[in-house]
Structure formats: C-alpha cells, structure tokens
Amino acid sequence: MVTAAQLTILQSPITAFVSTIFTSVNVKLNDSNYLNCHFQMQLMLESNGIMGFVVGSNPCPVPNVFAESGFDSSTSKKCDELLVWKMHDRAVMQLITATLSSVTMSCAIGSKTSKELWARDYLAAAGVYFVDEDIVILALNGLPPEYNTFRCVVRGRESVISLKEFRSQLLAEESIVDNVSVAPSYLTTMAANSGLTMSQAPPLQ
Structure with missing residues (x-):
C-alpha cells in the first residue's frame, strides 16, 4: 500500500x-x-x-x-x-x-x-573570476613530487599555457609517471622469478 x-x-x-x-x-x-x-x-x-x-x-x-x-x-x-x-x-x-x-x-x-x-x-x-593562468598555477601547486619536472617545464614557458593544452599535457605526463612507477615492481617480479636477488638484478638504464 x-x-x-x-x-x-x-x-x-x-x-x-x-x-x-x-x-x-x-x-x-x-x-x-x-x-x-x-x-x-x-x-x-x-x-x-x-x-x-x-x-x-x-x-x-x-x-x-x-x-x-x-x-x-x-x-x-x-x-x-x-x-x-x-x-x-x-x-x-x-x-x-x-x-x-x-x-x-x-x-x-x-x-x-x-x-x-x-x-x-x-x-x-562578487566579480571574482579565475582566468586560465590562475587555475594552472593552482593545479601545479597541488601536484605531487613526481611531477616536479613537468611543473618546471610549464612554469618555464615564455607564453601562458591554455587550460585545454595544460590538461592534455598533464594527462600525457600522468601516463609517463604511472609507467615509471610500475617499472620497479615489474623488475622485482622478474628477478624473483629468475631466482635473482635485487642486488643481482641488472641496473636500470
């Protein structure tokens, strides 16, 4: 009911x-x-x-x-x-x-x-608007240490990066950072499977 x-x-x-x-x-x-x-x-x-x-x-x-x-x-x-x-x-x-x-x-x-x-x-x-440059600065300040190189490149540009371009480059950088973080664990697994210790594993190039 x-x-x-x-x-x-x-x-x-x-x-x-x-x-x-x-x-x-x-x-x-x-x-x-x-x-x-x-x-x-x-x-x-x-x-x-x-x-x-x-x-x-x-x-x-x-x-x-x-x-x-x-x-x-x-x-x-x-x-x-x-x-x-x-x-x-x-x-x-x-x-x-x-x-x-x-x-x-x-x-x-x-x-x-x-x-x-x-x-x-x-x-x-109140008449307060955030321009693209302000949003980019806020986003850069919030990135973790792994993005330090990316942060320096963006800040070192002669011209202001657009929000659309910043988003595109940030996504590309995120993919790179993710791949780098996966590499050590992959090598550890390879070493374990081959019976090697980490000290015996070949150095990263």
Whole structure:
C-alpha cells in the first residue's frame, strides 16, 4: 500500500517547473550573462516559494537516530520528512541545472544539494573570476613530487599555457609517471622469478 508520504515523494510539484523553466528564464548561464540569469532565476525561485532550498532557510531535516529500543513511529516520520525534503531538493537542482550552459555545467558537477549548486555563483556575484593562468598555477601547486619536472617545464614557458593544452599535457605526463612507477615492481617480479636477488638484478638504464 502506498502511504501519503510515498505519494508526496512521487508527485513533487517542483519537477513540473522544469518543462516551463524558459518561460521565466530566457538565457542559459555562461561567463558573460551572470547578472541577467541570476536575477531571473531568483525571481522564479521566490515566486514559486522554493528559494528556501538554495539559501538555507529550508534546511535538510536532521536524520533521527534510531533508539536502542528499535524503530518507532517518530523515527518513521523523520525518515519520511528527510526523503520528501531530498526529493524536493533534487527537483530544485534539476531546475537550476536546466538553466546552465554546457561549460557552466562542468563547474556544477559534484554539488550534493541545491544550496551547494547555487553557491557556485557567489564568486561571480562578487566579480571574482579565475582566468586560465590562475587555475594552472593552482593545479601545479597541488601536484605531487613526481611531477616536479613537468611543473618546471610549464612554469618555464615564455607564453601562458591554455587550460585545454595544460590538461592534455598533464594527462600525457600522468601516463609517463604511472609507467615509471610500475617499472620497479615489474623488475622485482622478474628477478624473483629468475631466482635473482635485487642486488643481482641488472641496473636500470
């Protein structure tokens, strides 16, 4: 038998907005139309009473901890509230992502709630943008020691490397690093199979 809570989960009214979103928001968010898109999205969310999901005034219910005595009616009610909230929040996320350009969508991947998804715009609202050079510097600083040579080569370039080229070269370097790390273990296995100790194994060229 389907309970009232389950029926609510199956029939979220928010999902109905997705098919008509572009009657309220006539642009897709990119790096040149933030203020326009944000203003339209805010009006749409507020007019439909769902702004609380993205600003935190309608937070996720705290999951009820199971009592040692077992599962009771209050626990069941809390679980239902949590499921319903998550369903509505996912619908809001779907609504927001429908207004993102393909490039902007890549920045939204990984968001777990509509609030996290909406928060991606805070830096843009403040007029803070990361250019390719800044992203490359941050990425280089986060690389492990095995990439020191690669780091020096990129930093020693006369011209600024594009993000697309940096990604391509980083993937190539990653493949090299992986192959180098496999070589010692391969030689160890070869030596063991031939009855040699590592001291007897031929030196690496």
